[in-house]
Every structure is written in C-alpha cells, then in structure tokens.
Amino acid sequence: xxxxxxNDEPAGKEIMDKTLINAYIVDMxxxxxxxxxxxxxxxxxxxxxxxxxxxxxxxQACLEPERNVSAGAVYSTLDRxxxxxxxxxxxxxxxxxxxxxxxxxxxxxxxxxxxxxxARTTLDRMWxxxxxxxxxxx
Amino acid sequence: MNxxxxxxxxxxxxxxxxxxxxxxxxxxxxxxxxxxxxLPQMGATRARLWYLAHVLSFIPQRLTPFLSLLCFFTxxxxxxxxxxxLRLRHPGYAGRELIAGLIVGQAAxxxxxxHSRRLSWLRMLALVGCAGIVWLAVHALINTxxxxxxxxxxxxxxxxxxxxAALTVLILPGLDRQVVRRx
Numbered sequence: 001x002x003x004x005x006x007n008d009e010p011a012g013k014e015i016m017d018k019t020l021i022n023a024y025i026v027d028m029x030x031x032x033x034x035x036x037x038x039x040x041x042x043x044x045x046x047x048x049x050x051x052x053x054x055x056x057x058x059x060q061a062c063l064e065p066e067r068n069v070s071a072g073a074v075y076s077t078l079d080r081x082x083x084x085x086x087x088x089x090x091x092x093x094x095x096x097x098x099x100x101x102x103x104x105x106x107x108x109x110x111x112x113x114x115x116x117x118x119a120r121t122t123l124d125r126m127w128x129x130x131x132x133x134x135x136x137x138x
Numbered sequence: 139m140n141x142x143x144x145x146x147x148x149x150x151x152x153x154x155x156x157x158x159x160x161x162x163x164x165x166x167x168x169x170x171x172x173x174x175x176x177l178p179q180m181g182a183t184r185a186r187l188w189y190l191a192h193v194l195s196f197i198p199q200r201l202t203p204f205l206s207l208l209c210f211f212t213x214x215x216x217x218x219x220x221x222x223x224l225r226l227r228h229p230g231y232a233g234r235e236l237i238a239g240l241i242v243g244q245a246a247x248x249x250x251x252x253h254s255r256r257l258s259w260l261r262m263l264a265l266v267g268c269a270g271i272v273w274l275a276v277h278a279l280i281n282t283x284x285x286x287x288x289x290x291x292x293x294x295x296x297x298x299x300x301x302x303a304a305l306t307v308l309i310l311p312g313l314d315r316q317v318v319r320r321x
Binding site: 051052053056057068070071072073075076079091094095097098099101102103104 | 143160162163164165166167168169170171173174191192194195196197198199
C-alpha cells in the first residue's frame, strides 16, 4: 500500500504528519485563538475578583514587559467570549474610587472551561508530536 | 481641569465609543486604573497619554459595523454592475465583468475576515486586496471626472471602495496586531 512516504524520508516526518492530522481533525474554527486563551486564563486566575481592570492587569502582567495590551482588545475579547457563552458576567455596585460606576465581574462557564481544555490538549498533542519527530530525526 | 482624574473630554470620547451595556463598567475600570496606578507612577501628562491610548483602542471595534455596511454596499453594487453588463453585453463587457467580480470578491473577503476573527491569513489577503480596490476606485474617479458626462453611480461606488479600503486598513490589523502591540 502506498503510504505517501519516500524510503529516504525519516520516520519522524511520518509521526509528525500523523500528529498534525490528528490535531487538525478537531474543528479548527471552534478552537480558541491565543489571545482568547490568555483572556480566559486571566479570568480563571483572577477568580472572584475577575472584573475588567483586574483581567487587563493580569493579561499585562503575564506578557513580556515591552508589550502593551490595549483595553479595547481585552474588553472586545471579553464581550465576544461572553456572546459565545464561554464567559458569564454580572454587574456589581462601584466604589468611590471609580466614581461610583458599576463593576462587571466575569466568570468562566462550563463551555469556556471545555474550550480551554480542548485548546490545551490540541497544543500539547502538537508539542508532543513535534518533540518526538525531532528526537527520531536526531 | 482637575489633574487627579482623567480629562473630561477623553472620558466623553470613551463613552461615545462604548456600547451602552459596557459604558459604566469600562469607564469606571479605566478611571480606577488612572487614579490608583498610572497617575502616581507616571505623572499627569504620561497618565493622560496612557488614558488616551486606551480610549483610541476602542475605535476599531466601533467602526466595524460601518465597514460591514460599506462592504455590503460595494458587494451589492458590484453584483448589480456585473449583472447589468452581462445582460447588455456592450463592447468590452468581459473586462467590466472581471472588475465587478473583483469588487464582489474583495467585499466578501473583507466581510469574512471581519467576522471570522481567528483566520489571520484572510485578514492579510483582505489587506492586500485593498491595494486593488484603491487602484480601481482612483482609475474610475479619474475616468468619470475627466469624461464627457458624469456617471453618478460610478462616482458613488468609487467613493464607497475608497472608504472601504481606508476602514479595512484601519480596522483589520487592529483585530490581531493591536491586540498585543509592542510598546
């Protein structure tokens, strides 16, 4: 049977190909983007205190110091993730420090947790395949 | 002007860029960060610049519906032009069919890139396509304005294409590059 592999090709390439195919069997459009994963993880890490400012600060703290995260990007991502049902939010009374304006607190939903797990599993599988392929080639 | 709070005009601008649902929460968050962190750390001028930069970062989000609307307009116009040319078959109609196809294709590509935010290669393609529609629009504008009689619909579509290209260049890179940009 034709396997699609030439005899002189290393076996590592085949392992990598299979891993790539397996990883891409999942619906790619349903996978989270990198920034979406960062925002969801920031909400998860901030726990009960996950309101917009805290999420923005957590995202900023996790990135390299020379990178700036824009508030527009974080809030639009939060909105989009909420619209997709990956986050839920509630409004709470604001403090005097913020001129009495309300705070919107975010929480990860079950689909949000599943989406994060799925994204991590896919990436882990890719990394695993990549390192195995590198080992075989070496 | 009270230096301990964000300038009023910036706050007004921020409010105008936000959907009603998030207006209070977002202005409150940035107010809090400005007063508690940025002002003591950076001083008044740099803190205000920090605030303004964040206010401006909401512009792409706000302009997205306008770009969608423009794309819908150029897509419909392109399709209409294509159908009319196909029906009338005046000399040189094949070339105009190609132009109509390009207009429709670019509008469809931009709309898809705008709404499938995880496909960054589509955004790249849509940005490259902007050069094409700008060239088309400028060419159409020159021909129409220097022609014997003014064709209003060509002028309108050309202006629409120019506006579409400008908004695409302003918004699409913002969907990922401005998300995390280098300081």
